Amino acid sequence: MIELASILVLGVFAQWLAWKIKQPAILPLILIGLVVGPFSTFFTPEGSKLIDGDQIFSGDLLFSFVSLSVGVILFEGGLTLNLKEVRTVASTVRNLLIVGVLITFVGGTIAAVAILDLSLSMALLFGGLIIVSGPTVVLPILRNVRPNAKVNTILKWEGILIDPLGALIAVLVYEFIKSSSNGEYYTVEALKDFFTTISVGFFIGGFGAVLIWYIISKNKIPDYLRNVITLGTVILVFSVSDLLQKEAGLLATTIMGIVLANMKLDDFKKILSFKEDISLILVTLLFILLSSRIDIAQIEQLGTRSLLLFAVVIFILRPLGVWLSSIGSTLRWQEKLFVAWIGPRGIVAAAVASLFSLDLLSSDTTSAALKSEAELLLPLVFLVIVGTVVIQGTSAKYVGKWLGVLRKEPQGVLFVGANEIAKKLALFLKKEGFYVLLADTAKHNVNEARKLNLQVYEGNILSEEIFEEVDLSQIGKMMAVTSNSGINSLALSWFDNELGMENTYRIVSKEEAENENLPLPKNVLFKSRLDYLSLNHLLRQNSEISEVKFYGESEYEEFLEEKGKTIIPLFIITSEKKLHIISGYPEEVGKDDRLIFLKNKNYNMSSNENE
Known part of the structure; x- marks a missing residue:
């Protein structure tokens, strides 16, 4: 009991630590697992592990738990694979999914045979496992590094699409x-079993997806049971497939996710949100559990030849795959080099490797030679995962800066809310040439904003989904303008780490508006006590947003001193087309900078002030 509870506590700490240091969660999860597992034998009295996965789940129970967990994780990966997106991504991404995967698979296999003297079967398995990257490792790196839009798009979609494909x-x-029978390949019986597994996986997985689509789209179950029944169906599909044909469950859940992702389903976003929560819990448990199972003897088996194999994977295979995939593209050599440098391996690789290793070691049909190699498979894959995440994750920002592929400070604005306030301000900024994105959960607000040709994200802004589903590379500032002060405050906390505290703003709460004794925080919009209702009313009164140009900071200060009580300053747009949102932070006004403001209904400016 205490070991299982410790895994949960340590897992939550690892997830928080990953968020704090802006690194993929897989890194602290695996490292913590190694510390409380094999490395703990150096300082415990009897040389035993503090936590050992084999003691928590013994025998077939461990295998069953890992199998089901991997099945759910692969279902999640399948849900991210929308075929419409595959058709619309750049040719470089498509080539990476074909040429790049082939180079990694074949090259990894040849390298494993040549360097580690692995058998062909185990080398093929290693080559297949190191294909997988995944959004859970790539996206945190991209959010921290913030490369230019072209590079960001390529790496983001490669990471999302290669996850289920590699698995x-x-x-x-x-x-x-x-x-195969005892290593005798290409026999009729082996091919028969192989294609039976594929057939069962595709049929049961497809059937499970259609079943979920039918019961949800036809309202056969209540809303509060939809997510639970979806999870239950995933487990059922996995179990039935495995019963009909051993090991077909993994393929079936992957296919189920892919098919479901490409069907029109109204509540699909709710399923996506739910699967993230479940996967987070499973990943947290799985990686500490599996890392703790590794023995020091297995780590010692790696040796210098394993490091050489790792070097071949990241310094030869990845650059070669990217170079061949980008032939004929518009990428500069610096951009190609940066894409080649970012190829971290992720969660699915570790989970599937653990599952395969467990199955091979526990199977009576596995030869002694294959079992010996299977013991090396897990630490070898973990070496590639930890090595790529540590080396590439920590150096990505410096490499990007050196190559000059980091994007300039983005000037786009994310509006939390698609209400009247957001729409009017967004339309003005869009007209001025700034990128704007509105986010709201209310379908009416979303539809009205889209009628105005504004880009809108329909969903929960406080969900991790927004980082996967929306390209935020052009966003530099955030304005929370909903009628709910709690959501506005949460939005600031959510994006402070991504954009910086000085780039996130909100309107005042009703309490702050009514009590002038309460000091206003620096991030309050427009230096005013206008709450949602007051600001909305003021915007309705003003059909036009006014502006005035200055030739120095002194003119700006004089203007505010004279007109400050009769206007609401909104933005400063510099002569270099940079946007500054008026708040409690100090402003700097230069030559030809413009102040954008609202004026009261009865306030008339002279014509020369609007020039």
């Missing part, structure tokens, strides 16, 4: 190895 290849290779 599918690894599962298919493994099924072919398992269906």
Whole structure:
């Protein structure tokens, strides 16, 4: 009991630490697992592990837990694979998913045979496992580094699309190895089992997706049971597939996720949100659990040849795959080099490797030679994962700066809310040439904003989904303008770490507006006590947003001193087309900078002040 509770506590700490240091969560999860697992034997009295996955889940129970967990994780990966997006991504991304995957798979296999003397079957399995990258490792790096839009798009979509694709290849290779009889490949029986596994996986997975689509779209179940029944169906699909054909469950859940992602389903976003919560819990448990199972003897087996294999993967195979995939593209050599440098391996690779290793070691049909190699598979894959995340994750920002591929300070604005306030301000900024994005959960607000040709994200702004589903590379500032002061405050906390405290703003709460004794925080919009209702009323009164140009900071100060009580200053737009949002932070006004403001209904400016 205490070990299981410790895993949960340590897992939550690892997730928080990853958020704090802006690194993928997989890194602290695996490192914590190694510390409380194999490395703890150096300082415990009897040389035993503080936490050992084999003691918590013994025998088949551990295998079953890992299998089901991987099945759910692969279902999540499948849900991110929208075929419409595959058709619309750049040719470089498509090539990375074909040429890049092939280079990694074949090159990894050849390198494993040549450097580590692995058998062909285990080398093929290793080559298949190191294909997988995934959004859970790539997106945190991109949010921290903030490369230019072209590079960001390529790496983001490669990471999202390669997750289920790589897992599918690894599962298919493994099924072919398992269906072979004692290493005698290409027999009729092996091919029969192999294609039976594929058939069962595709059929049961497709059937499960159609079943979920039917019961949800036809309202056969209440709303509060939809997510739970979806999870139950995933587990059912996995179990039935595995019962009909051993090891077909992983393929079936992947196919189920892919098919469901490409069907029109009204509540699809709710399923996506729910699967994130479940996957987070499973990933937290799984990686500390699996890392703790590794023994010091297995780590010692790695040696210098394993490091050489790791070097081949990141310094030869990845650059070669990117170079061949980007032939004929518009990428500069600096951008190609940066894309080649960012290729961290992720959660699915570690989970699937652990599952395959467990199955091979526990199987009576696995030869002694293959079992010996299977013991090396898990630490070898973990070496690639930890090595790529540590080296590439920590150096990405410096490499990007050196290559000159980091984007300039983005001037786009994210509006939390798509109400009248957001729409009017967004339309003005869009007219001025700034990128604007509105986010709201209310369908009416979303539809009205889209009628005005504004870009809108329909969903919860406080969900991790926004970082996966929306390209925020052009966003530099955030304005929370909803009628709910709690949501506005939460939005600031949510984006402070991404954009910086000085770039996130909100309107005042009703309490702050009514009590002038309360000091206003620096991040309050427009230096005013206008709450949602007052600001909305003022914007309705003013059909036009006014502006005045200055030739120095002294003119700006004089203007505010004379007109300050009769106007609401909104923005300063510099002569270099940079946007400064008026708040409690100090402003600097230069030559030809413009102040954008609202004036009271009865206030008339002279014509020369509007020039």
